[in-house]
Amino acid sequence: MNAAVTGAWVCLLAPLAGALAITLAGERISRRTAGWISTLTTFVAFAGALDAFIRLWARNHGDREVLSTAYTWLAAGDFEVGFQILVDPLSTVMMLVVSGVGGLIVWYSMGYMAGDDEERRYFAYMSLFVFSMLLLVEAGNFLLLLVGWGLVGLASYLLIGFWHERAEAVAAAKKAFVVNAFGDATFALALVLLVWETGTLEYPSVFERVDGLSSTIVTLVALGLLGGAVAKSAQIPLHTWLPDAMEGPTPVSALIHAATMVTAGVYLLVRTSPVFEAAVEIQHLAAILGAVTLVAAGLIALVQWDIKRVIAYSTMSQIGYMFLAAGIGAYGYAIFHLMTHAFFKALLFMSAGVVIHHLHGEQDIRRMGGLRAVLPRTHVAFGVGTLALVGIPPLAGFWSKDGIIASALATGGVLGWSLYLAALVGALLTGMYALRLYFAVWQGPPRETEDEAHTHASGQSEGPLSMLVPVGVLTCLSTIGGLLVVPGLWKPFEHWVEESAEALVHPTVAQDYATSVVAVALGLVGVWLARRAFEHGRQLVTDPTAWRILERKLYVDELYDAVFYRPAAALAVTLRQDVEGPVVERSLDEIGAGTLHAGGELSRAQSGLLRTYAITVAFAVSVLVVVFVAVR
Amino acid sequence: MTQRVDWWVSLLQAFVVINIVMGGFAYLTLAERKVMGRMQLRYGPNRVGPYGLLQPIADLVKLLHKESFRPAAAIDWLYLLGPFLAAFTALATFSVIPFGPGWEIAGVYVPGQVADLDIALILIFAIGSIGAYGFIVGGWASDSKYALLGAMRTCAQLVSYEVALALSVLGVVIMAGSLSLTEIVAAQADSTWYVLPQIVGFLVFLLAGTAETSRAPFDLPEAEQELVAGYHTEYGGMRFGLYSMAEYINLITLSGLCVTLFLGGWHGIGFTPDWLAPAWFVAKVAVLLYVFIWMRTTLPRLRYDQLMRFGWKVLLPVATLNAVVTAILVVAL
Amino acid sequence: MGDVLVWLIWFLAAGGLLASGAAVVSVSNPFYSALALIANLASLAVLYLLLSAEFLAAAQVLVYAGSVMVMFLFVVAYLGGRADAPWAGGPPLLRTAALVAAIALLVEVVVVLGLAWGDNLSDPAEISAAFGSPGAIGELFLTDHLLAFEITSIVLLVAAVGGVILGTTPRRRGENEHRREA
């Protein structure tokens, strides 16, 4: 077998080994050792991914797809599923992002989580997550993809509810799990349909046969896959879990709910693009959902007070961009934005983590302010992350986001233009909410909690080295990471990814630069609006009705409550009162009483004496013999 | 493979073999007394005949002349049945042990054992287990506390160690793929003596066999300091003689079985002419018997709970493990 | 001549079987009863040999007569005088009922046998030399009857555990050494 695959296997199995080692070692290793095991295995995974990437790079163009089967996992008749991994340009990019950013975040966790009671459990979960995510992106067929899909959901559930003594954390974990389970279910149903119709779950054979299927079937399969993607990536209408998931530790938010897991939906859309291309309506639906999400999430982000929730809504919004890109077939830009977003969003979360760490858990931006003086280095990092998010050149977000918007323009038609407009509105909103957050936290006079914190922690630096180094690395990446695609100049990244999924649209250089001008201008307008609002000491949304609507997150939670929860609960109460009680329980009582009575009568036959039993049996047998002989 | 054997040949052979074995028993007692004597720095019997060689005859005459009394409360027919049962089963077991390849004498085929059976090994254990009744019936029928206690000890010990004994042989059976003793001997001639690959089985067999025949250091049933003489406390004269004979013949049979299963049977080292085969067999048995006597003079007796613990907690697991490992290796190789 | 010899052996074994069986049920002392059962097993072993079941005959003697019954005698000897119980008794109705039931069973079996006698009980099948050999039985146990084999082994394990638990009484702990033979 060739060496590219070896690296990929190492990449997949190292975090699993780490998770097992930490779990099995238990209290025999120190918390710090557990952290190091987790960090180092993740970096080993990164090394494996790098190895795989370089060796794949060295291969000829068009020969960069290697399938490696460890063994046949399931076999039923003709249907076979192997435990196999697929190493191709798309999966190597994802491997690099997951293990690289993952490694930095796990490393950061060692500083952030220091002193927590259950660090070992935390690191075991983190390693489990990294393994699951790698399994997801390396999976060589649909079933293994679903396994990874489910495992990341599990890891996410465990990590959101990591502080299990906090009721909100437990509730958030449950919510995330239930919503994700809904997506998993539609995903699994899509796979069932695929097995039913094509008899296989291998990527190539499915993609080959998907054109031969009836349009209804393809639409249903695509819809099922989209359901999974939407739930995992927190897109409207299955987005409600992500803001609540901020109850987990901040590195978890950075790793799972910004950099990797929530982008799995985008990966799915790109990976299974032949299916979506066969069901164009659904692909467009994905784009529309992305557009709606990016605007709605941007609006909600304007009014949030919790620092992490603002970033969470921003994540939803950015993933909306990726969905939009994947929906119109700009796969290269979708994955590109996925990567840059992983850099600057992880950076934002981790900087926010430093702030929260510094303020001993305070997350409300109304009680922050003026931290620039106290945390200068973090301020720079956060600033870079914010500007990258807004899309100011030459930072990472600029190159990827503008590519997406330009692709929408290149698509044309009613759909293309609507998406284009939505994306531009999104750019404006991004500038507004990002800078609102930035000003509230870093500028202005210090607030009272900050004073307390300052006096409490006088002399305290910005955190241990294990927190600062990853933040620094990510700052650099957020700065230069976007230069992999410069329109008109070179596009190595896009070409690389599009070997796995050929893009449907290619914006011209003119479209690209024209869009950039508009988008950056809108972003700057957003910045200017936020600046003005901050200087006047008021909020960006001034109309109280609009504020209320946005603060209640467009009433989606309330809607779900009214549509799903209340009827179900009411039905349950009715059933309990009118069916369970009078019918089931009463009948059970009657049956029980009857049995008891009959038993009481029958027990008189139980003399407890061996001989009477034996004689009874003997008589019974002799009667039975007569019966049998007579019947014959 | 098996040639037809005339029934009178078998009868004649059985007669000869029984007498040889009984003679062997007689001189085994003498040998034991002499060897023990030398090991304890004394002479042993040396008055009757040259070097005391006629001592067994004298003993026999003495036993025959003794008055056959019995306890008043003893149950007559069981009291009489016990020793006969013991002696009979002891002698019967020897019938399937091969001591030679079989010969053609004056046109008549004479096999290498009295009876050649497919399931000879099971038969040996089956008849051996019947032998236990001789001891327990005799002990119970004597209506004496010592005899009863001795009988119960014998009983428990025999049943306990029989399991380990049978399991220790399993390795050999798996390797040879047969329960027939002649085939086991042939299989050893083809490969190697099973004492080498089955050294664990051999040791377990030797230890469990010592316990099965109630030899020191497992001679609890006859621990004279505690139980006078065990189950045959109330026996005298030739009835005692029969019990004694049963024990010694059991020892000879066990040694013969051990030679057959582990030490290559009647095969010698290098080329052996057919007529010399029984000599090799006798020589190997003699060596084993010497080891048993040696053990008796050397090792102190175990306590009863130690005996039970050793049998169940050491020998049985080791024998089981040996059988399992052998099975795995035989299948794997 | 061989035929007559087989019949003779059969009659001897059958007589022994019936006599010892009657003795098992009728004697008052359990020790004799157990001895009678041993004789019964020996007769059975002879019958098994006549039915070409050599391995079963040997296994019967080894396991049943050799180990199980030794244990039985051991327990009887251990219990001593306490082992004696009244021969029978209880209400005469019970005794009559028992007799009637046993005789009814017997008569029925004989009648059923008589009904089937002519059809398919007369000519036994041809068998090879390997019939009843340990190898053939072992192979059946590990192929067709693997489940039965495994269940039997579980039953034995349960019995062993049960024996140990029954033997371990909190009152006198030292005595359970003997019971382990179970």
Place this chain on the structure above:
Amino acid sequence: MSGPGVGWYLILSAVVFGTGALGVMLRRSPLIVLLSLELMLNAANLALIAFARQQGDLDGQVFALAVMAVAAAEVAIGLGLIVALARRDLPLDVDQASALKG
């Protein structure tokens, strides 16, 4: 097969079975009840082996072997119960043991 046919064995088996059943139903000593049970099991074994011979099929012998194993287990437990009864100074009489009375 020379000698008696299978029917003879079956009659023999039936008689022994009846004897055993009689013992179980009449005797009061648990030890003898146990022995009578063994008698019944052995009678069944005889029938199984006779049928095996008649059919030329080893299944019957396999069953008989399983019956033997189960019988050994049964004796072990039965004896254990009897010894436990005796140790607690309870009467060894099946007519006086009725703790399972309903």
